Amino acid sequence: MYLMGVIPGPSKLSLVQINHALSLLVFELMEFWKGVYYTQTHKFPGGQFSKGVMILLVSDMLAARQVAGFGSVTSMFFCTFCLLTIQDIENLQKHTWPECMLHSHLECAQEWRNCQSKRDCEWLFKLHGICWSALLELPYWNPILYTVLDSMHAAFLGLFQTHCRKVWRIDVSVEGGDGSLLYTKKPVPHPLDSTLRQWLQLIQVNPRNLLEQLTADSTPKNALWHICV
Structure with a gap:
């Protein structure tokens, strides 16, 4: 050296x-x-x-x-x-x-x-x-x-x-865990059970235009969030 x-x-x-x-x-x-x-x-x-x-x-x-x-x-x-x-x-x-x-x-x-x-x-x-x-x-x-x-x-x-x-959010500023739960800064409001049931059935049927329906502006994002959780 x-x-x-x-x-x-x-x-x-x-x-x-x-x-x-x-x-x-x-x-x-x-x-x-x-x-x-x-x-x-x-x-x-x-x-x-x-x-x-x-x-x-x-x-x-x-x-x-x-x-x-x-x-x-x-x-x-x-x-x-x-x-x-x-x-x-x-x-x-x-x-x-x-x-x-x-x-x-x-x-x-x-x-x-x-x-x-x-x-x-x-x-x-x-x-x-x-x-x-x-x-x-x-x-x-x-x-x-x-x-x-x-x-x-x-x-x-x-x-x-x-x-x-940034991608995996492994940071001291983020609450830890085993990865099985999702955390948000603000609580996501829980929709009606009937709304959850409606969108879950649509996902199970899996129509050809499912992606278009899920990404539409009228789709209740809080319902999708709770279904994913």
Whole structure:
């Protein structure tokens, strides 16, 4: 394990500032790319020639995009693997997604780096959603393939938490139980027995237009709630 450094808070660094910090890491990684000779190690008392690379960038979504030089998750190009725009975010046909290409990414990043003014940088970043990252100085590094969202942020603190708390309502704010009873914030008024009997018989008969009848505005929702319970 290698500690490169600790960046003080309380707010995150700007893109220019974080590139200064990354340049220190890139400088040492380039030495290992060429190869480093250790005069003595625990397993090799006579010395050992070693090479090393940094492949995966593992972090949360916000840090990954800033370090790798991508735009935010709400920008025009929200994905780090394809060129689908934010207007088409609901497109689930994977074969229609235009693929990100490394050579195009590098060209856009280098063009951003060569800008002569902050205004030009902002214009290019808005146009392509790509800016220069110091990690691109590593000849082997591919930001499209090597930028990985770690499972803790993406799953346990994101999808799993949302699914459990919002969908399954497993939360301290909700009264617990074995799941056999339904709880509502306000008590649902109990309809007449005759009304319950009427709708229960309709459900048992199961006519072709049952779904239309159950979802109609005139359907007593309180009767359906008590039937389901």
